[in-house]
Amino acid sequence: MVPKAKAKSEGATSARVDGRRERSRSSRARIVAAMLELIERGDLTPSAARVAEEAGVGLRTVFRQFDDMDTLYRKMSETIAERVMPIIAAPYAGSDWRADVRDLVGRRVRVFETMLPFRLAANIKRYQSPFLMGQYGQVVALERDFLMRLLPEAVRADRVGVEALCVALSFQTWRALRHDQGLDSGEAGAAVAHMVETLLAVAPG
The missing domain is CATH 1.10.357 (Tetracycline Repressor; domain 2)
Incomplete structure (x- = not known):
């Protein structure tokens, strides 16, 4: 059997990983929506700064997403x-x-x-x-x-x-x-x- 302390620790780690993944998915969805909105309004090559402002996320978050x-x-x-x-x-x-x-x-x-x-x-x-x-x-x-x-x-x-x-x-x-x-x-x-x-x-x- 897995000790209770270890199981609890693994559960907390898994929850943190799942939380990060969910935040990443949410941020990406907001960035995609922001890019679409800016393009629709006529900015065909929106900058990371404009996307960040439109999406309501940090510039660093946009740069991480822009890596892919x-x-x-x-x-x-x-x-x-x-x-x-x-x-x-x-x-x-x-x-x-x-x-x-x-x-x-x-x-x-x-x-x-x-x-x-x-x-x-x-x-x-x-x-x-x-x-x-x-x-x-x-x-x-x-x-x-x-x-x-x-x-x-x-x-x-x-x-x-x-x-x-x-x-x-x-x-x-x-x-x-x-x-x-x-x-x-x-x-x-x-x-x-x-x-x-x-x-x-x-x-x-």
């Missing part, structure tokens, strides 16, 4: 995914594939506008982060896959037409319309819809 940036980026990505996945994953109910693609246009507009500051921030950092670089490729592939699922075989066989649709419905096009060309979200959405309608008009099937 990819874990923070992963947590941020999970939080953002929770916001947009209900839009992305909702079933399509169009009368034909063209109606479904028009539905996709509306979804992309909503998702891209929601994600705009976060994807801009990720683009700045992705060359320094294996996680963000890998995620970038996965997101681009996923966006393409969601479009391809809606297209009939005759349309998928038209490589030029498919690539044009992919570009029209890409985040890069949304960023260009919103930032480079200075359109508001309504104008940018109308521009994307116009491009897609033009392509649908000449698509086979």
Whole structure:
């Protein structure tokens, strides 16, 4: 049998370890929330000092968490995914594939506008982060896959037409319309819809 004094000591040590872990998880959650809030407000590369102030934690705590940036980026990505996945994953109910693609246009507009500051921030950092670089490729592939699922075989066989649709419905096009060309979200959405309608008009099937 384990002596009572030793068992008590081990229990106290375990409680202290669990407490530190819980405080660390809580601090990380607050830091992630603070980073997301600052980015959403337009600070795409928030400093540790600003994050600490927003999160209500010490600067040293932020620096400890910043030692593992990819874990923070992963947590941020999970939080953002929770916001947009209900839009992305909702079933399509169009009368034909063209109606479904028009539905996709509306979804992309909503998702891209929601994600705009976060994807801009990720683009700045992705060359320094294996996680963000890998995620970038996965997101681009996923966006393409969601479009391809809606297209009939005759349309998928038209490589030029498919690539044009992919570009029209890409985040890069949304960023260009919103930032480079200075359109508001309504104008940018109308521009994307116009491009897609033009392509649908000449698509086979």
